[in-house]
Amino acid sequence: MYAVIKTGGKQLKVQEQDVVAVERIEGEVGAKITFDEVLAKGEGADLTVGTPLLDGAKVEAEIVEQFRGPKLIAFKMKRRKGCRKRKGHRQELTQVKILSIA
Numbered sequence: 001m002y003a004v005i006k007t008g009g010k011q012l013k014v015q016e017q018d019v020v021a022v023e024r025i026e027g028e029v030g031a032k033i034t035f036d037e038v039l040a041k042g043e044g045a046d047l048t049v050g051t052p053l054l055d056g057a058k059v060e061a062e063i064v065e066q067f068r069g070p071k072l073i074a075f076k077m078k079r080r081k082g083c084r085k086r087k088g089h090r091q092e093l094t095q096v097k098i099l100s101i102a
Contacts, residue, residue: 003041003101005059011039014098019064024092027063033096035059041101058102065095 002015008023027033038057040049048054069091076085 001041001043001046001101003057003059004039005035006037006039007035014059014101016098016101018098019095020098021069021093021095023094024066025063025094025096027094029063029065031063032099033061033063035061060099060102061096062099063094064097067093067095069093 002013004011004013006012007025010023012020012022014020025033036058038050038054038059039052040047041054041057042048048057050057072089072091074085074087074089077083
């Protein structure tokens with residue numbers, strides 16, 4: 001069985017025992033968290049889709065690690081003008097392990 005959850009402005013398809021990286025969620029390593037915004041759950045003919053959310057559905061997860069993603073470079077240039085801008089960014093991420101889908 002899988003579920004589609006919404007977190008950090010993104011939608012993720014998760015199953016039990018999956019380890020996924022999501023945008024930063026406050027909490028200590030080992031803390032239990034709950035995703036209440038479940039868009040769909042089930043599998044095959046048992047798939048239930050919300051409009052837009054499912055009532056009473058939730059996904060339990062555990063925080064595994066707080067980390068920063070790879071460095072991304074935003075480079076802007078105007079040709080023949082000698083104008084160049086370079087800016088770097090690293091996204092704050094949280095790695096979570098999905099424990100149960102209810």
